[in-house]
Amino acid sequence: MEHTSNFIKTIMKKDLESGKHDEIITRFPPEPNGYLHIGHVRAILTNFELAKEFGGKTNLRFDDTNPLKEDESYVHAIKNDIEWLGYKWNDLFYASNYFDIMFEKAIVLIKKGVAYVDDQSADEIRENRGTLTEPGKVSPYRDRTVGENLDLFERMKKGEFEDGSKVLRAKIDMASPNINLRDPVLYRVSHVTHHNTGDKWCIYPMYDYAHPIEDAIEAITHSLCTLEFEAHRPLYDWVVRECEMKHTPRQIEFAKLRLTDTVLSKRNLVKLVEDGVIDGFDDPRIASISGLRRRGYTSESLKQFVRETGLSKSESGKVDFRMLEHFIRQDLKLKANRTMSVIDPLKVVITNYPEGEHEYLPATNNPENEELGKREIPFSREIYIEREDFMENPPKKYRRLYPGNEVRLKHAYFIKCTDFIKDEDGNVVEIRATYDPETKSGTGFTGRKVKGTIHWVDASHNVPAEFRLYDHLVLDDEANEDKPFSERVNPNSLHVYNGFLEENMKGIKPYDKFQFYRHGYFSVDPNDTTESNLVINRIVSLKSSFKI
Numbered sequence: 001m002e003h004t005s006n007f008i009k010t011i012m013k014k015d016l017e018s019g020k021h022d023e024i025i026t027r028f029p030p031e032p033n034g035y036l037h038i039g040h041v042r043a044i045l046t047n048f049e050l051a052k053e054f055g056g057k058t059n060l061r062f063d064d065t066n067p068l069k070e071d072e073s074y075v076h077a078i079k080n081d082i083e084w085l086g087y088k089w090n091d092l093f094y095a096s097n098y099f100d101i102m103f104e105k106a107i108v109l110i111k112k113g114v115a116y117v118d119d120q121s122a123d124e125i126r127e128n129r130g131t132l133t134e135p136g137k138v139s140p141y142r143d144r145t146v147g148e149n150l151d152l153f154e155r156m157k158k159g160e161f162e163d164g165s166k167v168l169r170a171k172i173d174m175a176s177p178n179i180n181l182r183d184p185v186l187y188r189v190s191h192v193t194h195h196n197t198g199d200k201w202c203i204y205p206m207y208d209y210a211h212p213i214e215d216a217i218e219a220i221t222h223s224l225c226t227l228e229f230e231a232h233r234p235l236y237d238w239v240v241r242e243c244e245m246k247h248t249p250r251q252i253e254f255a256k257l258r259l260t261d262t263v264l265s266k267r268n269l270v271k272l273v274e275d276g277v278i279d280g281f282d283d284p285r286i287a288s289i290s291g292l293r294r295r296g297y298t299s300e301s302l303k304q305f306v307r308e309t310g311l312s313k314s315e316s317g318k319v320d321f322r323m324l325e326h327f328i329r330q331d332l333k334l335k336a337n338r339t340m341s342v343i344d345p346l347k348v349v350i351t352n353y354p355e356g357e358h359e360y361l362p363a364t365n366n367p368e369n370e371e372l373g374k375r376e377i378p379f380s381r382e383i384y385i386e387r388e389d390f391m392e393n394p395p396k397k398y399r400r401l402y403p404g405n406e407v408r409l410k411h412a413y414f415i416k417c418t419d420f421i422k423d424e425d426g427n428v429v430e431i432r433a434t435y436d437p438e439t440k441s442g443t444g445f446t447g448r449k450v451k452g453t454i455h456w457v458d459a460s461h462n463v464p465a466e467f468r469l470y471d472h473l474v475l476d477d478e479a480n481e482d483k484p485f486s487e488r489v490n491p492n493s494l495h496v497y498n499g500f501l502e503e504n505m506k507g508i509k510p511y512d513k514f515q516f517y518r519h520g521y522f523s524v525d526p527n528d529t530t531e532s533n534l535v536i537n538r539i540v541s542l543k544s545s546f547k548i
């Protein structure tokens, strides 16, 4: 795999040195028919960063030539995602703004005798296209005269024909070994209102015809796209040449970015939304840019991840989701405060601590980054610990709290479990313990040692919060590999808990990020957090076996 110093960069460099171009101009051309995902970050980063490196520019162009699936709301979401990633486009264009030019160019093609109106149905056209081993069948309408084609095409535009009754096709070669060159369709009739051009048009250009014209109009020098368009490149070049465009952009393909344990395709995501498995296209469990942002990923971590995956000109396997997680840990390691939270609380009463009193204990916010400063944590007779940090009958090597055992409370004192209380159903509901004032953290106590350190939050001075812990949405493990998508969906991808944060977390805001001692990295949810209900998403746990 080639690294960030990649094969596209080499081509651009050569084109500048040889004088073929004075300036590099790229574009990012999303279709506004859904949300951007982590794969798109590769395309965005490649286009914006390469152009920038050579002092060139990058346009944002909405490739809105298919009105049926497109919507203005996606336009806003896409712009927002690109800005959030930290990129600024030079010009903003809509492919639909070029509909007039595309129409004029189609007339040019007809007049040159290289385009014709075909009355065959879409099914007939598909059937007659042939296969890899068999040439296609020539359409009975292929020899229409220029005059007849001009007349019919004008009437297509005027709305005289029903959807699907006529198309405009390029006249190239029905026997070409490249099926894309077997008289591809350039225009279809579609009586649909367009989000930008309204009802002005009832014929719309096909992607393979529209895209090269869009690129050429904007004087794009290098038109970067994913590998599935490689076989379309001869058609791309044909359109630019036959339409006699002033500029000749060069299409260059690179491999798509794909990720394990998730789903990127819109078709599958729509199904998950419809089935109520996820709560929208920004659900924190999906790898849309907005989902990852809501989960707590930073734009820096996404970009670092994508850079590190490199850029390849041949199909590559899926990238391990754990690599993405590695980069958010890296990014937050020194930036995030390390504080305590109790996610699944169990009360501890410290019987020898004076009733009605409390004290404040100092703590450093990030031992690896002194700049983040210090804080004071309240401590009193009643605290919460994690339910799993107590066991009535512990197995060997359990070092946390159990009857008779002493542990260290992080930033506080040693406590020893003296008793516990159960409810009618036999669940432990309260722990009794004593503390030793001599063992106060930071005083240099060396009298005796304990094996376990656990975290805690004061029971009366705290901030209640809802914690959302996530597992992968789709399981890609070997056992599941060959199963259809619907059977790979993980039914337990969300776990909700009600617990507590330290008191000094009062006033935290959406997207604020923390490391919670022993639990991992977390971020405040922007959608569901209200005045009275603070919702916190776990971005990622602390440990990973993943190595780069």
Ligand code: ATP
Binding pocket: 028, 029, 030, 031, 032, 034, 038, 039, 040, 042, 043, 224, 225, 226, 255, 256, 257, 258, 264, 265, 266
């Ligand atoms: P999807 O159907 O997965 O949303 P798409 O190709 O339909 O993807 P477009 O809006 O057409 O989405 O994509 C805009 C640009 O992003 C295109 O140039 C496309 O090649 C590129 N792109 C799409 N998916 C990926 C990916 N997984 N990795 C890298 N680039 C991608």
Ligand code: MG
Binding pocket: 031, 033
């Ligand atoms: Mg798409």
Ligand code: MG
Binding pocket: 031
């Ligand atoms: Mg597409």
